Amino acid sequence: MDLIDQLKEHAIRVSKAKDTIQTEEATKNALIMPFIQILGYNVFDPSEVTPELIADIGLKKGEKVDYAILMNAKPIILFECKKSGGDLNINHASQLFRYFHVTEARFGVLTNGISYQFFTDLEQPNKMDEKPFFEFNVLDFKDQQVEELKKFTKSAFNVEQILNTASELKYTRAIRNILADWMASPSEDFVKILCSEVINGKRFTPAVKEQFTHITKSAFSQLISEKINDRLKMAMEPSTERKTDNSNGEEIKTTSEEMEGFRIIRAILRENIDPKRVNMRDAKSYCAILLDDNNRRPICRLRFNNSSRMMIGLFNEKDEKIEQITDLSDIYKFTDQIKKTIAMYISPEEFAPQ
Structure with missing residues (x-):
């Protein structure tokens, strides 16, 4: 069965179970371990997937990370797990941060069993970034995201290949989020730049700001609608695929x-x-x-x-x-x-x- 088919089946199970899961341990067993298994790793082989991997980090003794995927007896991916439905933010990844620093693993994953946030060290070597470069939601994913996730499977795992695209994924995601925010509420600086392009020499007064903020939101909305309509037209014309x-x-x-x-x-x-x-x-x-x-x-x-x-x-x-x-x-x-x-x-x- 292809990866995408396995993920679709897993998504059905997750959607049914997520509201009944009350603890972090249940989240691991019902949602996260099956996800790791789908990636091709044997969760029942401790030489391949080790739960609660322990290491002494400075003055801290017995630090644990929830799961470590191993290859050639060395950690390659670390998982920090939270309860199903719980929020995920960088404050929840303290152990992942520390463990990332002292192991050879290049990737850390923060997850609640539904959303999986993938981190690496793009900003500073051997220091985990504060923002993920890739995020996968098992209840809402696209084909292209499955192709990116496929790189983390046991059969395809290659550190250099993942890192080659990690930077682009991270900054593309960041820019998309900014654009989404600007569509909903254009920033003053952004409106000012657009205004200067279409009304050269006119002062950017409060009245002009208010007028062009409204115009910018409207222009964004029209542009997106036109793009969607163009895609729909293409989809309805079989000849465009041939x-x-x-x-x-x-x-x-x-x-x-x-x-x-x-x-x-x-x-x-x-x-x-x-x-x-x-x-x-x-x-x-x-x-x-x-x-x-x-x-x-x-x-x-x-x-x-x-x-x-x-x-x-x-x-x-x-x-x-x-x-x-x-x-x-x-x-x-x-x-x-x-x-x-x-x-x-x-x-x-x-x-x-x-």
């Missing part, structure tokens, strides 16, 4: 796996080039990922049309080498080759961290 193979006029459907593979390639290359330069062209036998939408600059080919297996075509000079993959996350294994391919097409000055 491209035509010019050689024989056959219709081709771009699958969700191909779209996700395309996003992974963009994520791999975003540190080196503008992601907008990475384009996709679907064909009958493969989905081509190209640089600058140029057929002479192939990055790779996603060969997912065979129902029994998925393959990826990689390019060394102009030759294609086909590799089999078992999961979309396997694409990350070819990060170095994909970046080498890009480097063949552009100058060293272009191929640099953005």
